[in-house]
Amino acid sequence: MIELNGISKRFGQHPVLRSFSMMVGRGEIVGLLGPNGSGKTTSIRLINGVIQPDEGSITVAGYDPIHDGEAIRRLSGILTESAGFYTGMTGLENLRFYAELYGVTDRSRPLELLAEFGLTDAKDKKVGTYSTGMKKRLGLAKALLHRPEILFLDEPTNGLDPEGIRMVLDYILKLNKRDRTTMILCSHLLQQLEAVCHRYVFIQDGQVIEQGTHAELEAKYAREAVLRVRTADGETEYILPGRQAVPGFLRELTQQTDVYGASLVNHDLESLYFKIREVARHE
C-alpha cells in the first residue's frame, strides 16, 4: 500500500531523512517510533505529497505523491499534532468546512462523527474554548470525514484522559477490523502503540534502524527473558534463556513458594525500543 525507497530530504543544510526505506501493507497498523526530530512527521508529509523528497521514490496505492498528491490525499486522513482548527469557528463549522474540502456529500457525516467522539454537546461551541482532549477527538473526527483508506495519526492520544485514550484505541482497532483501514501511528506512548500496532518501524536521525513485528523484534533483541516475580518475600528478577522457559520455571517456583504475580520485563515495546536504539548507537 505504501512504499518508500531510499528517501532523502533536507531542510536547508539540515538533513532530515537519509536513505529512508519502509513498507506498509494494506490493512496494517504500523507504529513509527523515534525520538523528537527523528523524521517521523517529515515522512508523513512526504507520503502525502505536501513536501517533495530530494532523492528516492514513494508510491502510495500505486500513486506517486509528486504527481498524484491529490489522489493520495483523497485516500488519506490525517491527524497532525496541532490539529489545525479555526478557533473562531465552532466544532461543527470546522468539520463542515473540511467536509467540503474533502468533497464529502453526506451532510449528516460531521454530526455523526461528533456523536461518535462524544462532542455533540460541544458542537456549537467555538473550538478556541475546547480542551486539548476535545480538540484531539475533533481532529480524529476530521481525519475520518471522508472515510479514508489510509490514516496517519500523529500522537492520537496526547492530551486525552484515560477514558478518551481507551475510546480512541478501541476505535482504531474497530476501524481497522471493519474497514481494513491502513494506519501509520506516531506516538511516544509505547504501551498504547503496543495495544494496537501490527508492526513497528524504528527511526533515528532520519534513518530506519529497525522494523518488524513484536515477535520478530523479540526474537532478535530479547533472547533472554527477564522475569520479575512477586512473592511473599518481595520482588525478584530471574534471567531465563528465553520466554519458552518461563512456564516450566513458574511451575517449579509455585511448588516452592506462593507466587502473587510474574511479568516479563524486557519483552515489552519500551524495553525493545531502548535495546534497539542502544544497538544502533554501537553500530
Add this chain to the structure above:
Amino acid sequence: MNKQAMWAIAKKDMAAIRTNVQVWLPMIIVPLLLGVFLPSLFTGLLAFAGIGGSDLQELITWKDRLPLGALGPVLDAMPTLNHQIAFLFTNYMLAPFFVLIPLMTASVISADSFAGEKERGTLETLLFTPVDLRSLFAGKLLASFIPSVGMTLGTFALCTISVNAFGWRLFGRIFFPQWNWLPMMLLVIPTIAIAAILVNVFISAKVATFQAAYQLGALMVLPFILLFVGQISGALMLGTVSLLIIAAVLAVVDIVLLQLLMKKLNRSSLFESQVR
C-alpha cells in the same frame, strides 16, 4: 478547478472578517469617510454656503490647468462657479478615493490570506487536504476580491445618493455619476483590485507572518498605487476609451501576475515558508 473547495475557502475567510469587528470596522470607516462623508460635505458647502470671492481666482486658475477636453463646454454652460466645482469635484476628483478604497481593503485581507493561516497553524492542515493549489489560491483571491470590490461599489452607491441629495439645491437633478464612471467602477476598479490582491497573496504565501506580508505588500504596491491614483482623474476626463484601455492593460497585468504566481508557488514551497 475544485469549485466546491474554492467557495468553501472563500466563504470561510469572509466569515472570519464578518465575525471580527476589529477587522471590518476600520474597513468600513475609511471608505465611508473618503467616499461618502467628504464628497457630501464638499457638495453641501458649495450648495448651501457657496465659495467666497477671495478663493475664486485661485480656483479658476486650477480649473484652467485641467485637461478638460469635451468637458469644457459642459462646465461653461453651468450658471455659477459653484456648479462647475461641485460637478468637477464629484465627477472627476473623487476618482482617486474610489481607487484607494478597494486597494486598502484588498491589501489587508490578502496580506492575511496565507500568512494568517501560518500564524494560526492551519496551513499545514489545508495542505494535507486534496484541494489543488489553483483552487486554494482562487478561494483566497475571491475572499479578498468580493469584500473589497463589494465595499467599493456599496460606498459608491451611498456616495451617489448622498452627493445628489446635497447637490440637489444647486442642480435640481441627478448630476453624479457621469457615464464614464461605468467603465471605471465595473472594469478599472476590479482589475486594479485583482492586481493588488495577486501581489499581496504572493507575498503572503512567501513570508511567515501577517505583519511581514502587510508591510512588504505596502512597500511593493504603494508606489504603483500612488502613480495610478494621481493619473486616474485625468483618465476620467479623457473619457471612456482611455478607461477601457487602462482596464485592458490592467487585465493583461493580472493575467501575467496570475501566471507568475502559479509558476512560482507549489505546495512544498508554501509549506516550507511556514518556518520563521
